[in-house]
């Protein structure tokens with residue numbers, strides 16, 4: 001069985017993003033909620049019942065071809081730091097991280113498939129693909145689902161479809177989402193209008209980082225809300241269309257900004273590059289916002305194109321748990337800010353080397 | 364809880380207001396059906412059966428409460444559902460059907476699943492759809508006293524059943 005350390009040694013296959021299509025839409029995710037017919041939902045089950053369900057599901061999950069030699073651990077076997085790292089990688093949910101015995105995480109080597117056992121539902125099958133590939137992500141998850149449906153008896157209702165712990169997931173049990181980078185719409189003050197439009201289409205949108213309406217790093221997640229009354233294909237089609245539209249507005253906004261407000265855009269990008277290459281202490285918030293501008297610069301051709309992939313990795317790896325995992329120990333917030341600045345400088349070095357070394361160690 | 368009329372488990376709950384007094388009674392599904400309580404027209408009949416002191420002429424209001432207050436499979440209560448918005452087990456969906464149905468329009472685009480159906484299940488559901496359609500036709504034929512048609516439909520039902528067994 002794959003160890004946690006081994007899992008983290010390799011970047012997820014959707015993180016290596018070298019295709020050009022990922023400049024606005026970073027990733028696409030689809031998750032299917034499934035439950036066994038004859039067992040109480042995890043939130044209401046007794047520990048012994050949860051364990052029984054976990055045992056049954058894990059035996060089947062570990063045998064799935066894509067999960068071969070993958071990662072498969074009960075949550076109680078992981079430290080809280082390890083769980084937090086998995087949350088930051090989107091491989092388990094915040095809700096599952098709070099669980100221990102009787103809950104398990106099964107992840108394939110490429111980290112494109114993540115199976116959560118006894119989260120809110122008995123099973124959540126999640127597939128992640130780079131850029132706008134919701135259909136591809138769905139197909140990946142569906143393959144796992146179809147293999148399993150021959151081995152276990154799902155809770156399925158003739159009228160209501162897949163029965164889930166919460167009626168908000170009833171029907172297809174499918175939640176599909178994409179993560180978008182929208183600095184152009186934010187800088188041109190159009191973001192509010194666009195978000196409102198998305199809401200009116202019955203889709204949900206939220207900032208990936210930050211509280212409330214604030215979105216650090218200009219990263220947003222758009223997902224379907226309704227899971228009953230529409231087929232998977234119809235949901236995915238509608239979502240893909242809306243996300244494609246938003247991506248187009250974003251591209252237009254970037255081009256317009258560059259044309260009408262060139263100096264302002266250059267200034268933002270230049271300051272971000274300066275700060276990130278020279279800062280010695282940087283908070284998560286400051287890092288996310290500068291990384292966003294640097295990524296914009298790379299997309300506009302002002303900065304080296306290789307920075308897009310580097311920024312995407314740094315969005316994730318400069319999060320608190322990843323930093324502490326990297327350091328091999330628990331770090332105070334102050335120390336984290338120092339380590340974060342160091343990690344950013346290291347990773348940017350190949351594409352954006354500083355003109356002078358301010359550490360005084362080398363000359 | 365036991366049925367007021369027999370010893371089966373009660374699943375139909377009624378609250379009745381008569382003479383300004385509140386009275387609750389419970390029945391199992393078959394007794395309720397037998398006594399015609401599930402249809403509004405059967406209400407007066409229910410009066411006679413369950414509350415002989417109330418004569419048929421007295422105006423009475425009967426509010427069906429529908430759902431049992433606790434899931435028989437897992438013990439989750441209606442109160443639990445109203446508190447947390449989640450359910451205890453898949454069977455809770457049949458126990459709290461009415462409450463869930465009321466909430467669905469605020470959550471979803473439609474009220475019926477139109478997406479993927481697990482393969483084996485698709486066949487079983489198609490079978491039960493076909494079967495209930497045939498049974499409706501049979502009932503209609505019997506009601507119309509069209510015994511020729513009824514016999515034909517009965518044959519079709521037998522044939523469908525034998526197909527199911529072969530498969």
Ligand SMILES: [Zn+2]
Nearest residue numbers: 366369391394
């Ligand atoms: Zn009875």
Ligand SMILES: [Zn+2]
Nearest residue numbers: 434437452455
């Ligand atoms: Zn239940």
